[in-house]
Amino acid sequence: MPLSATLAAAHFAQLRPRLVAFARLQLRDANAAEDAVQETLLTAFEKSATFEGRSEFETWVFGILKYKILDQLRQQRRQGTWQPLDQDLDDDTLDRLFQQDGHWQSAARPSHWGEPEQVLENQRFWQVFDACLIALPESIARVFTLRELMGLSTTEICKEIGITETNCWVILHRARLRLRECLDHGWLN
Amino acid sequence: MLMCREATELMSLKQDTTLSLRDQLALRIHLSMCQACRTCARQFNLLHQAGKRHPASLLNSRQTFDD
Numbered sequence: 452m453p454l455s456a457t458l459a460a461a462h463f464a465q466l467r468p469r470l471v472a473f474a475r476l477q478l479r480d481a482n483a484a485e486d487a488v489q490e491t492l493l494t495a496f497e498k499s500a501t502f503e504g505r506s507e508f509e510t511w512v513f514g515i516l517k518y519k520i521l522d523q524l525r526q527q528r529r530q531g532t533w534q535p536l537d538q539d540l541d542d543d544t545l546d547r548l549f550q551q552d553g554h555w556q557s558a559a560r561p562s563h564w565g566e567p568e569q570v571l572e573n574q575r576f577w578q579v580f581d582a583c584l585i586a587l588p589e590s591i592a593r594v595f596t597l598r599e600l601m602g603l604s605t606t607e608i609c610k611e612i613g614i615t616e617t618n619c620w621v622i623l624h625r626a627r628l629r630l631r632e633c634l635d636h637g638w639l640n
Numbered sequence: 641m642l643m644c645r646e647a648t649e650l651m652s653l654k655q656d657t658t659l660s661l662r663d664q665l666a667l668r669i670h671l672s673m674c675q676a677c678r679t680c681a682r683q684f685n686l687l688h689q690a691g692k693r694h695p696a697s698l699l700n701s702r703q704t705f706d707d
Binding site for chain 1: 643644645646648649652653655656657676677679680682683684685686687688689690691692693694
């Protein structure tokens, strides 16, 4: 049975905080996130009657949100409110984690996190994951979220934010090293 | 000889593109000898899975509404 208007409204009310949280992670701006979610809900509302199940519906709404987030990102770039910043990339991540000869610093050696399935079921892992993501420098976090949370290829990311693919790979390397370092500290201890 | 620093570069690159055969081999040899980098490779894989599951984890966080 298609979703009734009342049921759809209840779904939206429940979805909204999660959509906003997701958008804020990507856009790092409360107003831009609200705008993206607002437009998503308007689009979704028009089509909600065509959906039967809840999970199918939610996946679809998140799919719309991804496009709206990319729209917002382009707008931020056009307005000059966000540019990928060189100083964010000029950090000491590699020197902190590795010795001069290229070996791990002993304090930075990765710890075992346990079985992936169990880790991903753990609520605490997700709290620390989000906290670590927010703690990353903005340019690094954005490239990481575009790649890993939104599923864009590095070629697509180059186009969206105007950096070279090599630069993109360098940023992702740092993002992953820093995230895993942060999770090592924040989650296991 | 590939060191840990460069090995993590290749592990990261592997998440985004296909490595050249030469890089694949160099990485495989390094990983066979280096416990810390094997752990790091597993963590990078997990970050990748976490990224894919993230919206779903938001979805799973509040199951108060039932169909």
